[in-house]
Amino acid sequence: MMRIGYAMVLALLPGMAGAQAPAVQGQPEIQRPPAAAQAVGVAHTVRQIPEACTRIEGHFTGQPDAPYAMQLVRTSAQCQPRAMLLDFAEAKPDEAGGWKLNDRIRIPAAGCPDQQALVEVWRHPVAQPLTRDGQGQVRVYLGEARQQAEAGRLASLPAFAVNLAVQGKPCQ
Numbered sequence: 001m002m003r004i005g006y007a008m009v010l011a012l013l014p015g016m017a018g019a020q021a022p023a024v025q026g027q028p029e030i031q032r033p034p035a036a037a038q039a040v041g042v043a044h045t046v047r048q049i050p051e052a053c054t055r056i057e058g059h060f061t062g063q064p065d066a067p068y069a070m071q072l073v074r075t076s077a078q079c080q081p082r083a084m085l086l087d088f089a090e091a092k093p094d095e096a097g098g099w100k101l102n103d104r105i106r107i108p109a110a111g112c113p114d115q116q117a118l119v120e121v122w123r124h125p126v127a128q129p130l131t132r133d134g135q136g137q138v139r140v141y142l143g144e145a146r147q148q149a150e151a152g153r154l155a156s157l158p159a160f161a162v163n164l165a166v167q168g169k170p171c172q
Helices: 142-150
Strands: 044-049 054-060 068-074 084-086 100-109 112-124 159-168
Touching (some): 044 100, 044 112, 054 112
Antiparallel strands (some): 044 054, 054 068, 100 112, 112 159
């Protein structure tokens, strides 16, 4: 296994100019080995975030100025998100702000062993007191939810933010 430094950040999420470089401190909540090497132009699923009804899809572009591109794809039109997906540059997630590094996904380039995409998923949990009924089930009643919404007392939703960086030497 080859170790690649954090020195070179070549690409960020589209529209995320000014996003921070990936965090080098801390271990993510999810531990995983590097993904399978991906060829240029082959779209692949990086990760799904079911709570936000989102799938992260990426591909190596072969372009030296932006060697990896990814997009956030809604999983289903019927899916009701239970979490928000925020812009990384605006959210500025860090552990001091209550964010947790949830996942760090490394995707090596098949034709360029010195290059890899690094996708970090940050999670901002919120305390959601869930009361259980006599059967041990959490129930949400439409009338109560409507009253809370009208009174402006909706519970906060958990949030996710995704950052992309490319590490290693650019390929020729």
